[in-house]
Amino acid sequence: DQQVKQNSPSLSVQEGRISILNCDYTNSMFDYFLWYKKYPAEGPTFLISISSIKDKNEDGRFTVFLNKSAKHLSLHIVPSQPGDSAVYFCAAQGAQKLVFGQGTRLTINP
Amino acid sequence: DVKVTQSSRYLVKRTGEKVFLECVQDMDHENMFWYRQDPGLGLRLIYFSYDVKMKEKGDIPEGYSVSREKKERFSLILESASTNQTSMYLCASTPLLSYEQYFGPGTRLTVT
Numbered sequence: 233d234q235q236v237k238q239n240s241p242s243l244s245v246q247e248g249r250i251s252i253l254n255c256d257y258t259n260s261m262f263d264y265f266l267w268y269k270k271y272p273a274e275g276p277t278f279l280i281s282i283s284s285i286k287d288k289n290e291d292g293r294f295t296v297f298l299n300k301s302a303k304h305l306s307l308h309i310v311p312s313q314p315g316d317s318a319v320y321f322c323a324a325q326g327a328q329k330l331v332f333g334q335g336t337r338l339t340i341n342p
Numbered sequence: 343d344v345k346v347t348q349s350s351r352y353l354v355k356r357t358g359e360k361v362f363l364e365c366v367q368d369m370d371h372e373n374m375f376w377y378r379q380d381p382g383l384g385l386r387l388i389y390f391s392y393d394v395k396m397k398e399k400g401d402i403p404e405g406y407s408v409s410r411e412k413k414e415r416f417s418l419i420l421e422s423a424s425t426n427q428t429s430m431y432l433c434a435s436t437p438l439l440s441y442e443q444y445f446g447p448g449t450r451l452t453v454t
Contacts, residue, residue, distance in 0.1 A: 241382070264441045275346070275432055275445030276385070321384060325441045328392075329375070329400065332385040 235259050236324050238333035246341050251309040253336050255322035258303065264325035267296060267307045269318045270335070276321060280307070312340045345369070346446035348433055354452045361420040363449050365433030372438040374416035376400075376408065378429040379448070385432065391416055392438075423453045 237256045245251045253267075263284045268276035282289040282296045282305070289296050295308045309316055317340045323330040349364035365374065373392050377385040377400075387400030389408040397408050405427060409417045416435075420427055430450050434443040 236384075238384075266441060268445075273351075273447070275434075275447050277445070278442050281441065323385075328398070329387055329390060330441070330443060331387075332377075334382055334384040 234334075235262075235326075236322060236331045236333040238320075238322060238336045240336050241334070242337040242339070244339045244341060245312050247314060248311045251307075251312045251316065251338055251340070253307040253309075253320050253322075253338065255305045255307075255333050256303060257305075257324050257331075259324070259326060259331075260300075260303065262324035262326055262331075265296070265298060265305050266323045266325070266330070267294075268321045268323060268332075270321065271318050279320075309338075314340050314342060316340050346433055346435055346444050348431075348446040348449050350449050351447060352450045352452075354454065355420075355423050356454055357424060359420075359423050359453075361423050361451065361453075363418040363420075363431055363433075363451070365416045365418070365435075365446055366414055367416075367433075367435040367444070368414065369435065369437070369444070370413065371435035371444075372413070373436045374410065375434040375436075375443060376406075376416065376418045377432045377434065378402070379432055380429050388418065423451075425453050427451065428453045 266281040267279040270276040322333045375390040376388040391410045433446040
């Protein structure tokens with residue numbers, strides 16, 4: 233039972249445009265959400281997070297939006313840069329642990 | 343900077359071997375986690391620990407065990423490696439009451 237889903241395995245975006253990565257969840261008890269970025273042969277690194285009491289959190293080029301009624305969150309990257317090419321995982325904090333989605337591979341084309 | 347290190351980047355083992363994966367963190371974090379990452383499945387939690395000598399099963403603990411004898415060190419043990427345990431193994435740590443996990447570089451384990 234996949235409680236956190238990233239339905240797009242891959243996404244290709246032109247440099248300078250906006251990248252939008254999506255994530256859906258099923259458990260309404262999740263109270264905190266995070267996005268991680270992963271380069272090949274490296275561990276994931278924390279990117280940005282949002283509490284369930286908020287609907288938006290912004291950090292530089294990265295913005296996370298949370299729609300609790302739809303159980304949906306999204307990560308916006310603008311403008312997209314070549315160094316943003318990586319796999320992105322969304323994660324939700326449940327009882328004592330994080331639950332991760334399957335990941336979306338983002339490719340930024342010059 | 344938080345540093346989480348894993349004993350090997352790449353490991354090749356034979357079916358039936360006992361395998362030890364070591365993880366060390368240098369930030370005095372209480373919580374430590376072991377995940378495996380497989381294509382299309384994301385990161386799945388194997389075991390976690392909130393304190394020395396404590397362990398909790400994650401979502402896929404079968405075929406694995408763990409040991410936490412010291413706060414900074416969390417070991418994952420494959421009692422009898424099988425080919426379906428070929429995967430990328432990731433260790434993470436986090437301080438108490440924090441959600442942000444810090445990951446090690448991963449160990450790519452191949453079981454032949």
